[in-house]
Amino acid sequence: MTALTITAKxxxxLRRELLQFLGIAPGQHVEVHKLANGVLALQAVAPQGLExxxxxxxxxxxxxSVEEMNTVIAKGWAGQE
Structure with a gap:
């Protein structure tokens, strides 16, 4: 079991090992579910849409460069690549 400290705020x-165990990456959102007997469960929120x-x-x-991208696009549309 891992003990965590509550800040004044x-x-x-969560330690890195716990985040990795849960499959949670930096910047990702989590859901907290209240269970019986004062137990909380964390779950990673699956990204949706373009994210x-x-x-x-x-x-x-x-x-x-923009010019190189335009050249590649033009060749693609022309069927050259």
Whole structure:
């Protein structure tokens, strides 16, 4: 069991190991469910909409200028690539 300290503001900080166990990433929202006998349950809120899609692709190998992007787009529309 892990003991946590309550701050003067009534806040707690979950240790990294607990966040990893719950599958919660920085910036992600959580739901707190009140159970019987003073027990709380935390659950990660699944991202929805564009937030769920963002970051699913790997970063590009190199950044392109606007002119380079326009060239690639034009070639794609022309069926050249």
């Amino acid at each position: 009534g806040q707690i900080t 769920a899609f963002a970051g699913c692709l790997p970063p590009p190998n190199k950044a392109l």
